[in-house]
Amino acid sequence: MRLKEQLIAIKTILVKEIRRFLRIWVQTLIPPAITVVLYFVIFGQLIGSRIGEMGGFNYMQYIVPGLIMMAVITNSYSNVVSSFFGAKFQRSVEEMLVSPMPNYIIIWGFILGGVARGMAVGALVTILALFFTSLSVFNLPVTISIVFLTAIVFSLGGFINAVFANKFDDISIVPTFILTPLTYLGGVFYSIDLLPPFWAAISKANPIVYMVNGFRFGILGVSDVGLIETYGMIAFFIVVLYFWALYLMKKGIGIRS
Amino acid sequence: MEIALSVRNLRKTYDNGVEALKGISFDVNQGDFTALLGPNGAGKSTTIGIISSLTNKSAGDILVFNRNTDKEFSVIKKDIGIVPQEFNFNQFEKVGDILRAQAGYFGIDSRTAAVRTEKYLKLLDIWNKRNEPSRLLSGGMKRRLMIARALVHEPKLLILDEPTAGVDIELRRSMWDFLVDLNRSGTTIILTTHYLEEAEHLCRTIAIIDHGEIVENTTMKKLLAKLDRETFILDLANEQNAPVEIPDIAVKLIDTTTLEVEVTKKSSLNEIFKSLDGKGIKVTSMRNKTNRLEELFVNLVKNGSNGH
Numbered sequence: 001m002r003l004k005e006q007l008i009a010i011k012t013i014l015v016k017e018i019r020r021f022l023r024i025w026v027q028t029l030i031p032p033a034i035t036v037v038l039y040f041v042i043f044g045q046l047i048g049s050r051i052g053e054m055g056g057f058n059y060m061q062y063i064v065p066g067l068i069m070m071a072v073i074t075n076s077y078s079n080v081v082s083s084f085f086g087a088k089f090q091r092s093v094e095e096m097l098v099s100p101m102p103n104y105i106i107i108w109g110f111i112l113g114g115v116a117r118g119m120a121v122g123a124l125v126t127i128l129a130l131f132f133t134s135l136s137v138f139n140l141p142v143t144i145s146i147v148f149l150t151a152i153v154f155s156l157g158g159f160i161n162a163v164f165a166n167k168f169d170d171i172s173i174v175p176t177f178i179l180t181p182l183t184y185l186g187g188v189f190y191s192i193d194l195l196p197p198f199w200a201a202i203s204k205a206n207p208i209v210y211m212v213n214g215f216r217f218g219i220l221g222v223s224d225v226g227l228i229e230t231y232g233m234i235a236f237f238i239v240v241l242y243f244w245a246l247y248l249m250k251k252g253i254g255i256r257s
Numbered sequence: 258m259e260i261a262l263s264v265r266n267l268r269k270t271y272d273n274g275v276e277a278l279k280g281i282s283f284d285v286n287q288g289d290f291t292a293l294l295g296p297n298g299a300g301k302s303t304t305i306g307i308i309s310s311l312t313n314k315s316a317g318d319i320l321v322f323n324r325n326t327d328k329e330f331s332v333i334k335k336d337i338g339i340v341p342q343e344f345n346f347n348q349f350e351k352v353g354d355i356l357r358a359q360a361g362y363f364g365i366d367s368r369t370a371a372v373r374t375e376k377y378l379k380l381l382d383i384w385n386k387r388n389e390p391s392r393l394l395s396g397g398m399k400r401r402l403m404i405a406r407a408l409v410h411e412p413k414l415l416i417l418d419e420p421t422a423g424v425d426i427e428l429r430r431s432m433w434d435f436l437v438d439l440n441r442s443g444t445t446i447i448l449t450t451h452y453l454e455e456a457e458h459l460c461r462t463i464a465i466i467d468h469g470e471i472v473e474n475t476t477m478k479k480l481l482a483k484l485d486r487e488t489f490i491l492d493l494a495n496e497q498n499a500p501v502e503i504p505d506i507a508v509k510l511i512d513t514t515t516l517e518v519e520v521t522k523k524s525s526l527n528e529i530f531k532s533l534d535g536k537g538i539k540v541t542s543m544r545n546k547t548n549r550l551e552e553l554f555v556n557l558v559k560n561g562s563n564g565h
Contacts, residue, residue, distance in 0.1 A: 001331055005364020012361025016354075023349075091345035095355075095406070098309045099362035100334040257271065257312050 001100050009101045010109045017113025021079055021120075028079070028117060029124060032071045036125045039067050040132045043189065055191055055222040060133045065216040066188030069150065071125045073183060073208065074175070076118030076151040080110050080158030081171045088162065093255055103249035107159060107242070114155025115148065122147055135219060142227065143218030149234045150211040154179075156241035163245070163254045182208045187216075192224045207233050259322065261287040261414050261445040262308070267317035269303050269469075277303040279469040280317065285447055285462070287322075287413075290440045292456035292477075293449045294554060295466035301449045302342060304466070305418050309339040321414060335363060338412035340403045342419045342449075346391050352378065352402055353387035356409050363410040370409070377405040380435065397428045404432075408439075415439065416447045421455060433459055457481075457550040465554065481550065488546035489526075491516040494539035503532045517546065 001009070021028040040060070048059035055062055087093040096106050129135060137143055157174070165171045186208030192200045203209050204225070214230035217223035223230075248254070262285040269278040278300045285291045295301050306312030308319055310330060319326045321333045346355050353374055360370030378384040381401040386394060391402060400420055407415060417436075421429045429452075436459060440446050450456055456463065456477075463480055465473040473480060496513040506529060507519040516538075518529055533540060 001364055008364045008366060009362050012358055016358055019354075087347070090347055091343065092347040092350075094311055094341065094345045095359055096362055097311055098334060098337070098339050099359070099410075100331040100364070101362055102331065252313055256310070257306065 001102065001105075005100075006102070006105050009099070009105050010112070013096075013106070013109025014112045014116065017079070017083060017110065018116050020083060020113075021117045028075070029121060032075055032121045033124050033128060036067050036071055037128055039063070040129065044132055055216075055220065057220055057222070058133070061135070061220065062191075062216075063189055064129045064133060064135060065219040066186075066212045068122050068125050068129065069147065069212045069215045070183050070188050072118040072122040072147055072151055073154045073211070074179065075121040076114040077154040077158040077161075077175060077179060079117040080114035080155045081162045081165070081175075082158075083113065084110055084159055084162035085165045085168075085171050088165075088255060089168075097255065103246060107156075107245050107249060110159055111152055111155040114158055115151040118151035118155070119147070122151075137219055138221035139218050143215060146211065146214040146218055146230065146234070149231075149238065150215070153207075153211075153234060153237045153241065156238065156245055159245050160241060160248065163248045165254075182206050187212045187224060207237060210234065259287040260320070261285050261289065261322060262447065263318075263320040263323075264304070264308075265318040265320070267304065267307065267319065268315045269300075269307060269312065270315045277469055278307075278315075278317075281466065281469065281471045283464045283471055283474045285414075285445060287445050288440070288443065289445055289447075289462050290436075290460045291445075291447045291462045291464065292460035293447055293464050293466065294453070294456060295449075299466045300469045301466055302418055305339070305341075305416055305447075305449070308416060309337065309341075310334070335410060336413045338407035338410070338415040340400075340407045340415070340417040340420050342422065344399050344403070346399075346402065346406065348392035349390055351388055352383060352391055352394070355391060355402065356406055359406050360409045365410060373409050373411070377408050381405045382431075397424045400424055401432070404435075412444070414445045414447070418449050419451065420448070421450065421452060429455070453551040453554055477550075486519055486521045487552075488517060488519050490544050490546050491518060491533075491540045492542045494541050497538060501533070501536065501538065503529060506532075516540075 043063060044060035048063070051059040053059070084093070087096075126135070157179075161171060161174050185203065186206050187203065192203045192209060195203060210225050210230040210233040213223040213225045214227065214234075217227060217230075264284075265282050266280045267278050267282070268276075268280050270276045281300070281304065293301050293304065303312055307314045308321075308326075310326070322336055324333050326333055350358075356374040356378065357367070357370045360373060361367070365373070374387070375384065378387055381404055383394070383398050383401050383405065386398060391399065394402060400422075404417070404420060407417075421432055424432065433455065436446060436448075448456065448460060460477055462476050463473065464471055490511070493514045493516060497510060497516070498513060500510055501508050501516060503518070506524055509517040511517050520526060520529065530540065
């Protein structure tokens with residue numbers, strides 16, 4: 001396939017993915033918005049006013065970057081896992097497999113779809129956050145790049161989950177038992193400096209800590225971890241997950257008999 | 258003549274140990290209309306799955322227009338259109354969107370995709386459904402949607418896996434006409450079907466597969482010439498109560514107005530009619546007891562089964 005044809009193919013998947021999550025906006029865009037508003041009200045306003053400052057900012061301002069990132073992570077993951085598994089379940093994935101598209105175009109098409117939903121939900125949550133607190137961006141390139149790259153990581157995660165999933169239950173196991181605990185323990189609601197040294201060290205093995213703090217640095221200019229470590233961690237996961245996804249596609253695991 | 262499809266020693270053993278293909282080989286020439294026949298579980302869909310890349314082969318080679326799928330599958334896929342047995346499109350997508358997306362997967366620009374979507378949906382007579390979700394289509398329309406989708410990148414080789422299954426007679430015949438026209442315009446077609454009348458009506462060449470092996474691969478004419486006897490049903494004008502006898506011909510009175518005669522290659526229908534005429538028996542109509550290809554198919558598959 002020539003480059004121009006590959007670009008048409010990837011655009012086709014991306015547009016299809018965007019149309020899909022916009023068509024079912026009540027399921028894809030509204031729930032994260034409601035969830036985050038509840039976080040803002042309960043943790044930010046009701047409880048947050050009693051917590052005081054954290055990292056030099058009021059509690060509401062401190063948790064906003066983490067909550068935005070949480071929405072981006074959850075939605076980029078769930079977009080790809082449900083869409084690709086749905087395509088497997090309905091066998092419409094065969095439309096792509098019989099086409100001349102290389103495997104990496106299929107992967108990136110879905111990944112960009114996941115990124116698009118992650119960004120759309122992230123933007124929506126950011127707008128809602130502005131109703132509760134004031135926000136200014138400390139470093140725009142860091143903010144944008146961290147959220148974009150994080151969305152890629154979790155879109156890849158969703159893709160791999162979908163490849164292995166055989167039934168609908170299988171697509172909720174990872175989000176429930178791995179993603180949610182790691183996100184809650186990923187420094188969304190607190191600085192890991194507050195933890196005892198042992199638990200702070202353990203927390204540093206959690207990749208979401210880096211993503212949340214990297215994004216928090218972009219917005220507020222404060223972080224529990226270094227920026228280079230953050231980019232390094234994200235790049236590591238992108239490379240590992242991408243080549244894993246590519247290997248699975250090449251072997252046809254879960255999609256070819 | 259260029260060979261459109263060449264299957265060489267193709268083997269497939271599934272993970273559960275089932276040997277679906279035991280080294281089959283057959284060729285399909287460019288411009289052919291070929292029937293790939295076989296009983297359920299014979300290996301037809303596995304063969305098609307491997308040609309379309311949806312199933313991984315265990316061994317062997319597949320050449321499409323002289324290109325090996327092991328080396329140039331990406332190029333080859335542009336030449337192949339697949340109409341699978343089961344519906345495999347997104348049930349929530351609109352009919353027009355399904356075709357435009359399929360064109361996009363083949364790298365076809367949106368303007369050309371729109372033109373072809375209109376062309377093929379109109380040819381398959383479902384253009385008026387273009388804005389409807391595919392799940393709302395009738396079974397026949399869904400089959401036609403899959404044919405339109407397989408043609409949107411204008412392949413040189415079209416493979417249809419039971420395209421008329423569950424389709425009513427009228428629609429089936431209109432699909433036959435469409436496929437004949439498509440073949441006349443130069444598209445090589447491979448068809449699997451359980452309707453042997455369909456295969457006999459449409460196809461010029463035939464490959465019969467049974468228990469993962471090719472048991473016959475020839476032209477339809479040559480295959481039908483192998484049939485050494487045919488059974489005809491004759492409807493009689495008057496009631497006949499006594500048994501009818503014709504020298505060297507097996508005759509059976511089914512009921513008082515229906516006669517069954519078995520005609521071998523050595524005998525002729527003229528002799529039968531002459532003999533019946535001599536006995537004062539008038540024949541009002543005549544038909545084959547079973548489809549000719551069906552008789553051969555049953556014999557071939559039965560012989561194959563005996564050997565296993």
